[in-house]
Amino acid sequence: MATTHTLRAKHRRSALRTLAFLSPWLIGFAVFFAYPMISTVYFSFMHYDGFRPPTWSGTKNWTYVFAHYPFFWPALRNTLWLVVIMVTLRVLFGLGIGMLITKIKTATGVFRTLFYLPYLAPPVAATMAFAFLLNPGTGPVNSLLESVGIPAPGWFNDPDWSKPALTLMFLWGVGDLMVIFMAALLDVPKEQYEAAELDGASAWQRFRFVTLPNISPIIMFAVVTGVIAAMQCYTQPLVAGKVASGVIQGAGTMFEPGYPEHSTLTLPQLVYNLGFQRFDYGSACVVALVLFALSMAFTALLMRRRGGLIQAGD
């Protein structure tokens, strides 16, 4: 009995110690994740305008968002477009630039700085600059294209070109990925390249069978963080749409989100529009939950593929 009692006391002490060590995380988890999460689910079933106490509305908000809110499906399509196209291009471009710079022998620092600097530009300023550069009427890009006889696109003013214009801007700010890829590329053991060369591997084969397996965890990191960032994409499309539309919210006017023709509308913009402009917190919570579910699904899908991507062990 005494032994059991001592064992229990030992377990209890161990449990308390573990809890004590875990407590900072547990408190953070409860306050910054569990509470907002539970609240979001709770409010998605409530009619709540932020002023009057919330009242139960059942699935009304869910039906409204999925069946009657005209911006939801365009925003979802745009968000998915950004996740698939923009993230892919950003990873490829970041990797390409990273590889190029690791190969450069002279003035590496200058190139590194040049490619990294745009990443530091504040999102609003960068978007304003791109809206100026890509202005279909007066922008220098279109003037240049026209001078060489290439038909100039409408960029942020054309629904077919607004997302490519956004992507172009995100590619310009690829400095963060470039730095990460450069570090990973420089970390690949040289002897593996030497062995591959001795075996007569071509440049492509060296990349495919040496570089890629070594940097696959970093590619995974870039893809997962890229997907999450694309899901949360808010500022740039909002500013681009606002600047290009020319509409300034003032007395008697309302801003049309996603100009032109909803093409720059993203799910986070809907959360803001529903919650803080329409005072419909219930529906805003529904969109937030969709966003959360999508992020989880994408991340889970990518993590399941992790085993296939990572071959060199982690």
Place this chain on the structure above:
Amino acid sequence: MPTRIPEVVRKAAFALTASTALLLSTTACTGQSATDASDDASKETTLTFWHAWSAPSEVKAVQALVAGFEKTHPNIHVKVVGNMTDDKIDQALRAGGSTAPDVISSFTTNNVGTFCSSGALVDLNPFFEKANIDPQTTFPKAMNQYTQFEGDRCAVPLLGDAYGLYYNRTAFEKAGITAPPKTWSEFEADAKKLTITQGATYKQLGFMPDYHGWETTTEHYMGQFGPTYFDASGKSTIATDPAVAAAFTTQKKLVDELGGFRKLETFRAGLGDEWGPKHPFHTGQVAMQLDGEWRLGMALEAEPAFEIGVAPLPVPDDQADRYGRGYITGTIASIAATSRKQNAAWELVKYMTTDTDAVVAFSNAIHNVPSTLAALKSPDLKYDPRFKTFLDIAANPNSTTAPASVNGGVYLTTVQQLGYDYESGKVTDLAAGLKKAAAQIDTDIAQAK
């Protein structure tokens, strides 16, 4: 290999997380406490007044207005906070607390319906009754309309904005036009006469009709047609009111006649911004401009190389007798429901919005349209003779506004969205588009209720 977390730890962790979450979520559900106007306005007190003006001259004008009030009410002191956006005001109205405003002033009338129905702002009807002031005979009709919702007057007009037509007199003379157009047919003919193309673009465009041409919003066009947005039961009438379809058709005709949507949009994208000196009307790139009364001062400041003319906007050909009307909106003043000094706050609101001398002086300083019928006629108003056009539009009983709705300006964005789709050719069947938009407006309102 990580060791398994002991069961007791897991259970404790779960209990802690869940209880914290539940505790916090239940506190979040607490509604706001109601306040009543039981304060004594004759006692020493300090009010907090939030407003949206930010330009130095405007801030100075607000300070002068408040100084005038403090002189007449020496026991009430006012702490003025400027440059407050609607977002910040919304947050403060929700949160309340000691630093929240007692009196707010907002540039937009869009949220009046939401604020009135949700009780975020105090219903001022009892205050008006107590003070023996009849809002119907004090404020212009349109301003009266946009400051209340379903009988709840939760806002008061504090200066207004009237929309009219600015035109380039010099360009008019060159094109042989002797007077500003009074009907949309005349307007269309003049806009075409004034348009000078240059290659794929314009040297001078008669008028920028696109809904993205800043103030050329759907509701501003429609104001000239006298639309009803809702019927007595609160259902949308945009599909059944011929005025709405007429406004859409007129604008679309202008877009098509002046070069087509794509060409106009490309030209528009390259124009200077609305609030800068390179505004296309100032630079002579567009000869006519639908705009508010503030444009006159801005245009004169830019010292354009032509003479500026001002007139009311045209009306439909079959409503020639309504010429002189315009769209009206403006700034509003209100008392926060969370304020514990509502009687004192009312004294400030009453002074700012109904004292003729105060309204006139503020209007002279800000260059907006006065918001009381008495101030509109005041001999003390100082203005450029052309500004008189806007005073007349504001006082015109046929002038219109967009009514308050339970979900604010959501119905206006729906109408505007249809406008974008119709002008760009995405929607070709206007009747079907209007029907769909009306159904959307009704659904949105049902969702908000």
